[in-house]
Amino acid sequence: MSELYLLKAIRSIQNFMYYAHAKSNRKKQKSLHRISVNKGCTLFPYLLCLSHEDRYEELQMIYSLSHHEYFIELWLHPETEFIIKSKDSTLLHPEYPTKLNTSKELVNFIESPTLKHFNMICTIITPLNHQKFNLExxxxxxxxxxxxxxxxxxxxxxxxxxxxxxxxxxxxxxxxxxxxxxxxxxxxxxxxxxxxxxxxxxxxxxxxxxxxxxxxxxxxxxxxxxxxxxxxxxxxxxxxxxxxxxxxxxxxxxxxxxxxxxxxxxxxxxxxxxxxxxxxxxxxxxxxxxxxxxxxxxxxxxxxxxxxxxxxxxxxxxxxxxxxxxxxxxxxxxxxxxxxxxxxxxxxxxxxxxxxxxxxxxxxxxxxxxxxxxxxxxxxxxxxxxxxxxxx
Structure with a gap:
């Protein structure tokens, strides 16, 4: 019985911590995003490159064996710009809008207010040059x-x-x-x-x-x-x-x-x-x-x-x-x-x-x-x- 109560207590603490974390991020006008790229079982690194308010960082994406995709979940500010880098190409996410950054490069960005919710979606990413030269x-x-x-x-x-x-x-x-x-x-x-x-x-x-x-x-x-x-x-x-x-x-x-x-x-x-x-x-x-x-x-x-x-x-x-x-x-x-x-x-x-x-x-x-x-x-x-x- 004590182990059961302990598990319940741990889950309650975890839920409370998640709730507090989410509430804190929403106060900062952040939204939770799940950005995924479906590349089958081709196991080579994918990086999410973020740019927001003169801050740039690269985050390693996680590979999901069950969904055969790379993904990352994180809280992002509106107007955050991002691209996805693989070993030999730069990718754009088709579910997010695009714009030119200050370097005149085409990048994705987070809209305000956020209208997209990603729940375990496997999305095929299109290479940048394909997006640029095959518009419709x-x-x-x-x-x-x-x-x-x-x-x-x-x-x-x-x-x-x-x-x-x-x-x-x-x-x-x-x-x-x-x-x-x-x-x-x-x-x-x-x-x-x-x-x-x-x-x-x-x-x-x-x-x-x-x-x-x-x-x-x-x-x-x-x-x-x-x-x-x-x-x-x-x-x-x-x-x-x-x-x-x-x-x-x-x-x-x-x-x-x-x-x-x-x-x-x-x-x-x-x-x-x-x-x-x-x-x-x-x-x-x-x-x-x-x-x-x-x-x-x-x-x-x-x-x-x-x-x-x-x-x-x-x-x-x-x-x-x-x-x-x-x-x-x-x-x-x-x-x-x-x-x-x-x-x-x-x-x-x-x-x-x-x-x-x-x-x-x-x-x-x-x-x-x-x-x-x-x-x-x-x-x-x-x-x-x-x-x-x-x-x-």
Whole structure:
């Protein structure tokens, strides 16, 4: 009996010590992490290298025979940076976000507040060079038309390329023919080309090939963004826009934004193609202009190339978004990631743009109208489409 009481007493003391230790660490805003790497039975040393507040230390990871993995459990401060070193490589942990440290090296870091709990998870670690040069998008798109069944916005998503187009609404008033069919077919052709093309081609070449194979006539702005290794290539014609956010100094900040390409205010550059016979026969109002739409002789788009990293967030939108929502408001929504999913972010941006387009609150469009000395109050009703993509 005495041995039983002694065992109970020891366990009570151990539980109390653990409780006191945990309470002390939580007061210091630390969280318990179990960082693991599954490498089968390959028994060679793994080191967890920590960097926090000018302190650097290397800790030996423990090998678990039962789980065939290396692991370590420890209490860590938010913003602690870490990498895992093996005999001949440096590894990143796929379950933690990444950022560039002061030496411009890609490292993992502990988020604040911590959202991840690791309970005996066997995780396969991906080498750093694989992470850096084989990036992909995790994307979600939301769209809502100004007029039901008449959405002139179009888009496509793949793991490496995203595209968005905005059919020019003024074409309907000039010719009585919507640009909906043109913008939608243009994006469908782009998706087919990037899915089937074996050799890497530029976004501009994708648009040219798609344009040449489109049968419907009309006019549209567009933006294409494509990942090649750790580079993001962007082709933009008109007033669609792309914003790139990156985690830095404790929050996600805007690091890049495309510029609208316009002839003058509210008149964007666009790609156009003459109407086919079927479209001309079905037009609902007479011409207010003589002749027909002319084919675009050249695609005078803006081309960009940006280095991206895992964890970067792209927000791509038509002018229905960018005319109604300020950049600072989009940034505030993006900061909700990863607690909010990619779908949550796109929904929040869409609903905010829709609300502003129908209201009397200040908007970017109102500001630009004021600069042009034209009276306007509130938002601009329009088709609204937003894509949110996370680089993985």
């Amino acid at each position: 998008f995790t994307s979600n798109c939301k769209t809502i038309p100004k007029i039901p069944e008449q959405n002139e916005d179009a888009y496509f998503l793949t793991s490496k390329t995203i595209g968005i187009a905005d059919g020019v609404g003024g074409i309907f008033y000039d010719f009585g023919i919507s640009s909906k069919d043109f913008s939608h077919e243009l994006m469908q052709k782009c998706k087919s080309i990037v899915s089937e093309e074996k050799d890497v081609i530029s976004c501009k070449e994708v648009i040219k090939k798609a344009y040449n194979s489109v049968s419907n006539g009309g006019s549209s702005t567009y933006l294409l963004a494509s990942l090649k290794k750790n580079r993001l290539y962007v082709s933009n014609l008109g007033d669609c826009g792309l914003l790139l956010f990156r985690y830095s100094d404790g929050s996600r900040k805007l690091v890049f934004q495309t510029s609208a390409k316009q002839y003058n205010f509210n008149t964007p550059f666009q790609i156009s193609k003459e109407f086919n016979k079927k479209q001309l026969c079905s037009r609902s109002v007479s011409y207010s202009m003589s002749g027909n739409l002319m084919n675009s002789k050249d695609i005078d788009s803006d081309e960009y190339c940006i280095t991206v990293y895992p964890g970067d967030i792209l927000v791509v939108g038509t002018d229905g978004v960018l005319d109604n929502v300020y950049t600072e408001e989009i940034q505030k929504i993006v900061k909700l990631f990863p607690k909010a999913s990619v779908e949550d972010l796109s929904n929040k941006i869409l609903f905010l743009a829709k609300k502003r387009s129908q209201g009397k609150e200040n908007t970017p469009f109102q500001d630009r109208m004021k600069e042009a000395n034209q009276p306007w109050v509130g938002g601009k009703p329009d088709d609204i489409t937003v894509i949110v993509s996370v680089v993985r």
